[in-house]
Amino acid sequence: MLHKVCLQWYLIFLCLGCWVNSEExxxxxxxxxxxxxxxxxxxxxxxxxxxxxxxxxxxxxxxxxxxxxxxxxxxxxxxxxxxxxxxxxxxxxxxxxxxxxxxxxxxxxxxxxxxxxxxxxxxxxxxxxxxxxxxxxxxxxxxxxxxxxxxxxxxxxxxxxxxxxxxxxxxxxxxxxxxxxxxxxxxxxxxxxxxxxxxxxxxxxxxxxxxxxxxxxxxxxxxxxxxxxxxxxxxxxxxxxxxxxxxxxxxxxxxxxxxxxxxxxxxxxxxxxxxxxxxxxxxxxxxxxxxxxxxxxxxxxxxxxxxxxxxxxxxxxxxxxxxxxDTAAKNPFCIYHYHLDFVTLNSKTRRGYITIKLVSTDGNQTEYTVDQRDPATFEQYKEVSLLAKFDKDFAVISKVFVTFTTGSIIGPKCKLGVQRMRLRPITNLNRPILCRYDFVLLENIEEELKPIPCQHTNLVVDENLMD
Known part of the structure; x- marks a missing residue:
């Protein structure tokens, strides 16, 4: 009996020793x-x-x-x-x-x-x-x-x-x-x-x-x-x-x-x-x-x-x-790049910033504002291409919201007559190229637009959109 007890304790200590060595x-x-x-x-x-x-x-x-x-x-x-x-x-x-x-x-x-x-x-x-x-x-x-x-x-x-x-x-x-x-x-x-x-x-x-x-x-x-x-x-x-x-x-x-x-x-x-x-x-x-x-x-x-x-x-x-x-602020940090092209109609040059918000069919949103270090210059009939960056990528964009600002807090508000706005994907080339035609952006006023596939036709100037 004593022999069995000793054997049991020996095995216990042996196992404890194995466990300790394993931990080490x-x-x-x-x-x-x-x-x-x-x-x-x-x-x-x-x-x-x-x-x-x-x-x-x-x-x-x-x-x-x-x-x-x-x-x-x-x-x-x-x-x-x-x-x-x-x-x-x-x-x-x-x-x-x-x-x-x-x-x-x-x-x-x-x-x-x-x-x-x-x-x-x-x-x-x-x-x-x-x-x-x-x-x-x-x-x-x-x-x-x-x-x-x-x-x-x-x-x-x-x-x-x-x-x-x-x-x-x-x-x-x-x-x-x-x-x-x-x-x-x-x-x-x-x-x-x-x-x-x-x-x-x-x-x-x-x-x-x-x-x-x-x-x-x-x-x-x-x-x-x-x-x-x-x-x-x-x-x-x-x-x-x-x-x-x-x-x-x-x-x-x-x-x-x-x-x-x-x-x-x-x-x-x-x-x-x-x-x-x-x-x-x-x-x-x-x-x-x-x-x-x-x-x-x-x-x-x-x-x-x-x-x-x-x-x-x-x-x-x-x-x-x-x-x-550029990156997003949080993991996974990815940014989705687009070209945002404008052809404008104002006879006088405008300098300012564009904010564009994309909305998916399920209501998700992603927004981009042109860097304040890089104001865009809009000249009549001259295409301006901005690099737009978003932290989400939508297969279908149901609406866009666009705002134009000059960043000025004094003086009269400006308007920007847009003959064509075009959104071209860079990161995901499978996304469609979307456009909007003939609209006016009033300074600091968000404009809601429904994007459509771009037309491959000559643009027609709407005189009402000019200064």
Whole structure:
């Protein structure tokens, strides 16, 4: 009897030991706090591996006697996710989501580079000084993978802020032969103006794409990749606080938006269309929407699938392209682009702004106002083409509401005689081209119109619509 009791307790302790050991193999991202930031942290790196086999239980590839290598299949594509500066020590809020979204696409090796011990400090340049050391640690793992049959083509590095430059340093160690680097708002302070060997550069990988969202503060302003995306011009992201009253979000929201834009590209809900252009103003003025001239595939999309345009981008001389676009304020951030064309009848030139609201058959609405920085100039019989952007895409538009304003608060109200207004889709070319003919817009008065398919006939001037 005593023997049986002892055996039972032995089995219980054995199972508890198995449970503890099993728990120990599940590694979490290092969680520090402001106390650690004040004291500063020495560099200690974890390489947390996730695959579809262990999506909720990361193994640390750098740990002594690590069992995580059983999940590492070097014949698969490997994606390294590297964060940046951590002034408060907390884990990035997006880490788990980006892992899950990537693994929902394909069974990659996803390796989160946790250098929170090292990145956590109140002194930014102390963290920046550790970036090359992190890169050296990554090279040690990649060398091991290469010795076991991995290829440089299969290495894809996604780096955030300082992590973008870490990715670049790794790429330089392999003479630019790794497959791809995506830089998410690469850090600007201490890196701006430095030579290519001291920062991310397009020569660091076979394909380098960069998303700039905070070029006037924490991010890098100039081009770094084969293609550099500038959402909303690279500054003042919609939905982010505009004043310090927004608290900590005021300082980090624009910078962090690059990550959330990239993550939105991993969804099936929509793709974020971008427009190669010389500058943001030309994009806003609708001068860069002829995507067929850019490539047979059209204009590139932002994020994960941008490499579908790799061949066209790398072949350019020099191999650097800037792409501009606007986004919505909330996930999934997509905007649907239209040309809004006006032919007006006023004998005197009018300058002003157009607001247009689209209404679907089920009553949903979406609205666009011409940017206040870009007043339109309406001249008699001369077509003006505006770039209209909406956060919803309607298969059928039942009504449009149009308002014209000069922005002036003094003087007599103006009217705009419109011979033809035309709405042409850019994003979704399957949508019909819609028109309205012969109507008057009174300043600051919303006009309700029912759009109709455009006529292919000569326009007839209605003298009553002229001044």
């Amino acid at each position: 193999t599940c590694q979490n991202f290092t969680d520090l706090n402001i106390h650690n930031a004040i004291l500063g942290t020495d560099l200690k790196v974890k390489l947390l591996l996730y695959t579809r086999e262990n999506v909720n239980c990361a193994g640390n590839l750098i740990a002594e006697n690590s069992t995580a290598f059983k999940y590492l299949n070097v014949t698969k594509k490997t994606i390294f996710i590297t964060h940046g500066y951590r002034p408060t020590g907390s884990p990035p809020i997006w880490i788990h989501d980006i892992v899950v979204k990537l693994l929902s696409i394909q069974d990659f090796n996803v390796i989160c580079v946790d250098w929170n011990r090292g990145a956590t400090t109140l002194i930014y340049h102390h963290a920046a000084a550790k970036t090359r050391d992190v890169a050296n640690i990554l090279k040690t793992l990649i060398d091991k993978m290469l010795s076991e049959g991995a290829t440089l083509d299969s290495i894809y590095m996604v780096g955030v802020s300082l992590g973008a430059h870490i990715s670049g340093f790794v790429g330089k160690m392999y003479n630019g032969s790794i497959g791809r680097i995506t830089g998410l708002d690469p850090a600007g302070p201490l890196f701006t103006g430095t030579p290519p060997d001291e920062r991310l550069h397009y020569s660091d990988a076979q394909f380098v794409d960069v998303i700039h969202t905070d070029i006037d503060a924490l991010g890098y302003r100039e081009s770094l990749g084969h293609i550099d995306f500038y959402p909303n011009g690279g500054t003042d992201q919609p939905g982010c606080p505009k004043t310090i009253l927004g608290g900590s979000e005021y300082f980090k929201c624009d910078h962090q938006r690059s990550v959330f834009l990239y993550m939105s590209s991993l969804n099936d809900s929509c793709s974020i269309d971008t427009f190669p252009c010389a500058n943001y103003r030309d994009y806003r003025m609708g001068k860069c929407t002829n995507c067929e001239d850019f490539s047979p595939r059209g204009c590139p999309v932002l994020g994960f699938y941008a490499d579908k345009w790799k061949d066209y981008l790398v072949a350019k001389n020099p191999p650097m392209t800037k792409a501009f676009f």
